[in-house]
Amino acid sequence: xxxxxxxxxxxxxxxxxxxxxxxxxxxxxxxxxxxxxxxxxxxxxxxxxxxxxxxxxxxxxxxxxxxxxxxxxxxxxxxxxxxxxxxxxxxxxxxxxxxxxxxxxxxxxxxxxxxxxxxxxxxxxxxxxxxxxxxxxxxxxxxxxxxxxxxxxxxxxxxxxxxxxxxxxxxxxxxxxxxxxxxxxxxxxxxxxxxxxxxxxxxxxxxxxxxxxxxxxxxxxxxxxxxxxxxxxxxxxxxxxxxxxxxxxxxxxxxxxxxxxxxxxxxxxxxxxxxxxxxxxxxxxxxxxxxxxxxxxxxxxxxxxxxxxxxxxxxxxxxxxxxxxxxxxxxxxxxxxxxxxxxxxxxxxxxxxxxxxxxxxxxxxxxxxxxxxxxxxxxxxxxxxxxxxxxxxxxxxxxxxxxxxxxxxxxxxxxxxxxxxxxxxxxxxxxxxxxxxxxxxxxxxxxxxxx
Amino acid sequence: xxxxxxxxxxxxxxxxxxxxxxxxxxxxxxxxxxxxxxxxxxxxxxxxxxxxxxxxxxxxxxxxxxxxxxxxxxxxxxxxxxxxxxxxxxxxxxxxxxxxxxxxxxxxxxxxxxxxxxxxxxxxxxxxxxxxxxxxxxxxxxxxxxxxxxxxxxxxxxxxxxxxxxxxxxxxxxxxxxxxxxxxxxxxxxxxxxxxxxxxxxxxxxxxxxxxxxxxxxx
Numbered sequence: 113x114x115x116x117x118x119x120x121x122x123x124x125x126x127x128x129x130x131x132x133x134x135x136x137x138x139x140x141x142x143x144x145x146x147x148x149x150x151x152x153x154x155x156x157x158x159x160x161x162x163x164x165x166x167x168x169x170x171x172x173x174x175x176x177x178x179x180x181x182x183x184x185x186x187x188x189x190x191x192x193x194x195x196x197x198x199x200x201x202x203x204x205x206x207x208x209x210x211x212x213x214x215x216x217x218x219x220x221x222x223x224x225x226x227x228x229x230x231x232x233x234x235x236x237x238x239x240x241x242x243x244x245x246x247x248x249x250x251x252x253x254x255x256x257x258x259x260x261x262x263x264x265x266x267x268x269x270x271x272x273x274x275x276x277x278x279x280x281x282x283x284x285x286x287x288x289x290x291x292x293x294x295x296x297x298x299x300x301x302x303x304x305x306x307x308x309x310x311x312x313x314x315x316x317x318x319x320x321x322x323x324x325x326x327x328x329x330x331x332x333x334x335x336x337x338x339x340x341x342x343x344x345x346x347x348x349x350x351x352x353x354x355x356x357x358x359x360x361x362x363x364x365x366x367x368x369x370x371x372x373x374x375x376x377x378x379x380x381x382x383x384x385x386x387x388x389x390x391x392x393x394x395x396x397x398x399x400x401x402x403x404x405x406x407x408x409x410x411x412x413x414x415x416x417x418x419x420x421x422x423x424x425x426x427x428x429x430x431x432x433x434x435x436x437x438x439x440x441x442x443x444x445x446x447x448x449x450x451x452x453x454x455x456x457x458x459x460x461x462x463x464x465x466x467x468x469x470x471x472x473x474x475x476x477x478x479x480x481x482x483x484x485x486x487x488x489x490x491x492x493x494x495x496x497x498x499x500x501x502x503x504x505x506x507x508x509x510x511x512x513x514x515x516x517x518x519x520x521x522x523x524x525x526x527x528x529x530x531x532x533x534x535x536x537x538x539x540x541x542x543x544x545x546x547x548x549x550x551x552x553x554x555x556x557x558x559x560x561x562x563x
Numbered sequence: 564x565x566x567x568x569x570x571x572x573x574x575x576x577x578x579x580x581x582x583x584x585x586x587x588x589x590x591x592x593x594x595x596x597x598x599x600x601x602x603x604x605x606x607x608x609x610x611x612x613x614x615x616x617x618x619x620x621x622x623x624x625x626x627x628x629x630x631x632x633x634x635x636x637x638x639x640x641x642x643x644x645x646x647x648x649x650x651x652x653x654x655x656x657x658x659x660x661x662x663x664x665x666x667x668x669x670x671x672x673x674x675x676x677x678x679x680x681x682x683x684x685x686x687x688x689x690x691x692x693x694x695x696x697x698x699x700x701x702x703x704x705x706x707x708x709x710x711x712x713x714x715x716x717x718x719x720x721x722x723x724x725x726x727x728x729x730x731x732x733x734x735x736x737x738x739x740x741x742x743x744x745x746x747x748x749x750x751x752x753x754x755x756x757x758x759x760x761x762x763x764x765x766x767x768x769x770x771x772x773x774x775x776x777x778x779x780x781x782x
Contacts, residue, residue, distance in 0.1 A: 160596070161596055161598060161599045162593060162594065162596045162597065162598050162599075162770070163770045163771075163774065165593045165596050166593050166763060166766055167767060167770075169593060169763060170760060170763040170764070170767040171757075172757050173702070173705040173707075173709075173757065174637060174641075174702075175699065175702045176630070176634045178701045179633035179634055180630065188700075190700040190701040190703070190704040190705075191704065193705065195705065196704060211592025212588075212589060212754075212755055215755060221708060221709070248771065249781060250630050250634065252623060252624075252626075252641075253760065253768065254619055254623055254767050254768035254769075254772065255767060255771070256774070256775075407603065408603050408778055411602035411603040411604070412603065415602075416602060417602050417603075417604065418603075457781070458780060459775075459778070459780050460780060461606050461609075461779025461780045461781075462779075463779075463781070482629055485782075486627070486629050
């Protein structure tokens with residue numbers, strides 16, 4: 113990124129991130145167009161295994177995926193058709209890497225991709241895809257389009273074609289340890305603050321612990337009560353746990369921006385911290401992409417199976433309630449609807465655990481019409497909420513969510529992802545809406561049975 | 564050598580060679596790529612991943628009720644012309660005789676009237692599919708040469724076959740030769756374009772079903 117790029121973080125906005133830049137720098141590094149293209153193509157094909165190849169080769173252009181995408185459904189613009197978002201890469205795959213690449217080149221059945229095309233596609237690969245994976249649920253060929261968008265992001269990062277704000281926060285995460293300025297000293301300070309305010313002991317950097325707790329930068333900076341909530345639950349369960357100043361930030365902007373090296377660096381901080389304290393469990397916070405990055409890709413980054421188990425906090429709470437160790441007061445006594453975070457539920461599989469928790473809290477569940485694996489995304493995942501120029505389409509997509517929630521008639525809206533929460537906060541302010549998304553973890557912490 | 568001799572002889576021979584070699588090349592070009600081992604701990608207590616793969620292969624053949632209003636028409640048209648093609652290809656007495664000559668296997672045929680009727684319905688459906696592709700904003704953006712040419716090589720044998728049985732436009736031998744040649748054009752194009760979905764549909768669904776079931780994710 114250019115030295116004069118504005119990457120100041122604005123912590124006062126409902127959706128935290130880099131301030132709206134006066135001048136955008138959506139291109140990084142000094143490279144010729146030819147070099148950018150070569151980098152993109154090389155890194156797109158890198159690590160291209162059987163699964164990605166068969167999906168690249170299987171599309172029948174039926175267009176059904178459009179109907180599952182909130183950006184298409186709310187705008188009606190065909191460019192937001194999920195499979196179209198990776199068109200240059202499909203083109204490049206067939207022309208350069210597929211089994212009949214020679215044939216495609218010889219008869220020019222697929223024209224060569226150029227850098228201007230990639231620049232043009234930046235909006236489709238980053239601004240208008242939350243990688244929510246709803247399109248995968250509708251594709252008659254079963255193509256994992258969201259996974260292919262992830263591969264395309266690898267190529268775009270190497271080509272230096274990442275949106276200004278997303279690159280800025282990812283770079284900040286790599287260099288400072290947090291995208292939102294939650295550096296180790298800031299984190300320690302906030303943990304101490306929460307310990308004082310809640311009158312509890314919160315262990316930091318314990319030499320030995322069975323459980324390593326982690327947080328997302330959004331929670332640390334915007335919803336610090338989550339830190340105390342995690343600690344209260346652990347205290348209630350009487351478990352040996354700790355936070356670590358060497359590995360606490362579970363948000364992985366390496367993954368979101370498409371930089372695999374940074375993704376590995378960020379994952380390794382948590383893995384090393386867990387190994388250092390001998391943790392048996394690494395608990396991930398209420399964050400969707402943190403779950404994808406560590407639960408379903410952590411071992412891939414480590415290069416071998418992890419020597420500890422990884423759980424999302426909602427899974428952990430569900431397990432502890434099911435086995436009777438975690439005792440909560442069934443006193444919510446309200447109608448509740450639950451927003452399934454895409455990466456945790458649809459793409460992560462933690463679907464029933466949050467419902468187990470909410471029922472134990474005495475909630476009367478009012479499910480949204482499309483729920484669990486078919487839930488509509490809030491529109492802010494995949495780094496989209498950080499990109500200011502994406503706000504207009506994001507707000508359009510958010511209207512589906514508002515309608516879903518309103519239609520349930522539920523008194524309380526609960527979720528288990530801080531990025532979803534801040535997307536709801538932002539939407540709430542934008543539309544002057546009267547619903548706020550509550551944290552499931554905080555709801556549990558507020559209703560623990562006193563021992 | 565007459566046109567019919569050419570169609571039944573060298574043209575058939577070489578189009579079959581291109582079809583078989585091409586299909587194998589494309590399949591093995593992908594199947595031989597590295598299969599990455601997933602090192603992440605699988606979710607316990609769920610369906611076995613391989614069973615999840617199998618389940619998706621079967622279940623994805625029918626749209627979910629949530630998507631039915633938006634994709635029902637598309638799916639219905641797809642079903643009609645795919646089933647129509649299967650009835651015509653595998654139920655027609657001419658085709659069974661042809662397959663017997665080629666592979667030595669045969670089965671009872673359907674009445675000619677059923678085949679002709681099905682052929683007409685299938686052609687009509689394929690025309691409707693093309694009209695939709697030309698007019699639907701999403702399909703217009705997505706469509707390329709492969710989509711239109713694959714449509715053409717699919718409908719051509721149907722149209723020429725119906726013309727041959729109706730003795731429409733030329734001598735029967737000429738119409739039959741054109742019909743066989745149009746089928747050979749389909750064989751020649753098959754491995755290179757989207758018609759390969761006939762082979763890809765199972766592994767493409769299965770791999771997603773396997774990966775997602777391993778995580779306990781939604782399929």
